[in-house]
Amino acid sequence: MKALILANGRATRLGPVSRAVLKALLPVANRPVIWYVLQSLREAGVDEIGITVGPDTRPVVDYVRALEGPPEDPGPRVEFLWEDRRSGTGGALRDHRAYLDGAPAVxxxxxxxAGVDLAALVRHHRAHPAAVTVAVTPQDPARWDGDFLVADGPFASSYLFKPGPASPSCLGSTGAWVVDPRALSLVPARGFCDFSAQVLPRLPARDLPLGVFDAGTVYQRDVGVPRRFYDSNIEALTGSSSASRYLPPAGPGGAGDAARVAHGPVLIGPDVEVHRSARIHGPTVIGGGCVIGPHASVVSSVLLPGSVVPAHTLLSTSVFGTTDRLYAELLKRPSRDRRDRLVDTSADAVARDATAGGTS
Known part of the structure; x- marks a missing residue:
């Protein structure tokens, strides 16, 4: 089965970061979000992946092309689907109907x-064909601002776009769908169309059933707002995220790491320099190419790749950095000498290495 990744968007709700960073390339545990999406599709056995891109999202193309595997393990075939302007999720499906080639797609x-089992989603759709099958997970309507579905067995009787606390259902959409081309008959012939707001609430319709796949209690995090972006990084380090399983094994790190990491876990990207007098308290993510100056303290924070923390700075529960070096760091190819280190030192290790010097 083919898949379509909707990547032609910007992080408009992330304050000053929004002007420089694409949502697909926001780093979580030092990997762009789209890396996790691609990994989940590959693990689901998807054969072909289409990625929507446009004039402002060229870095997505550069990043994905840099990920291309060796000839003996090339992975799914990736096709970039060009959009001259942003036309919304529904518009993207309409405009790239030819890519779907008349068959359903993830x-x-x-x-x-999200921790949705995409292979199971596809199997469910094939067993219970629908115009659209939506993967759902339990959510508390009083605390969650997403979309909900009212289920009737493997199908839904209604789709509720952001109903808020008034939702009669607790089945929240994960944002993962299987879309049959028949559903595109509900998309306007031209212009912008939000598939969730303008199309899904019109289902089920005549000969267009709306399917529901219960994914169970799975992790889900939209990283497009500051607090959720921060949370997604911390959750990856603390083991509560579906991204956690991709972390490197925890260990004492390189020379001097234990002295500088007062408490773990701390994920340290490649080419990071930490002054011997600096101290880091986890859970903290340090992006590749970061520099942490003398007597600086970093506590439960996320440092964007290439950031410089000045001497005597205290960072606590923060997202810190500038974006001028972010893409350059993300596009560097990983190698044996350029791997992240996950440092989670014990109290004994901290005491043993307390006199270590230099930078790492």
Whole structure:
């Protein structure tokens, strides 16, 4: 089965970061969100992946091309689907109807990390054909601002777009769908169309059933707002995220790491320099190419790749950095000498290495 990743969007709700960073390339545990999306599709056995891109999202193309595997393990074939302007999720499906080639496809956003079993979603759709099958997970309507479905067995009787606390259902959409081309008959012939707001609430319709796949209690995090972006990184380090299983094994790190990491876990990217007098308290993510100056303290924070923390700075529960070096760091190819280190030192290790010097 083919898949479509909706990646032609910007992080408009992330304050100053929004002007420089694409949602698909926001780093979670030092990997762009789209890396996790691609990994989940590959593990689901998807054969072909289409990625929507446009004039402002060229870095997505550069990043994905840099990920191309060796000839003996090339992975799914990737096709970039060009959009001259942003036409919304529904518009993207309409405009790339030819890519779907008359068959259902998995459709996922590029800015959500979710633990949905996509292979099981596809099997469910094949067993219970529908115009659209939506993967759902239990959510508390009083605390969650997403979409909900009212289920009737393997199908839904209604789709509720952001109903808020008034939702009569607790089945929240994960944003992962299987879309049959028949559903595109509900998409306007031209212009912008939000598939969730303008199309899914019109289902079920005559000969167009709306399917429901209960994914169970799974992790889901939209990284497009500051607090959720921060949370997604911390959750990856603390083991509560579906991204956690991709972390390197925890260990003492390189020379001097234990002295500088007062408490773990701390994920340290490649080419990071930490002054011997600096201290880091986990859970903290340090992006590749970061520099942490003398007597700086970093506590439960996320440092964007290439950031410089000045001497005597205290960072606590923060997202810190500038974006001028972010893409350059993300596009560097990983190698044996350029791997992340996950440092989670014990109290004994901290005491043993307390006199270590230099930088790492």
């Amino acid at each position: 459709v996922v956003p590029a800015d959500i990390i």
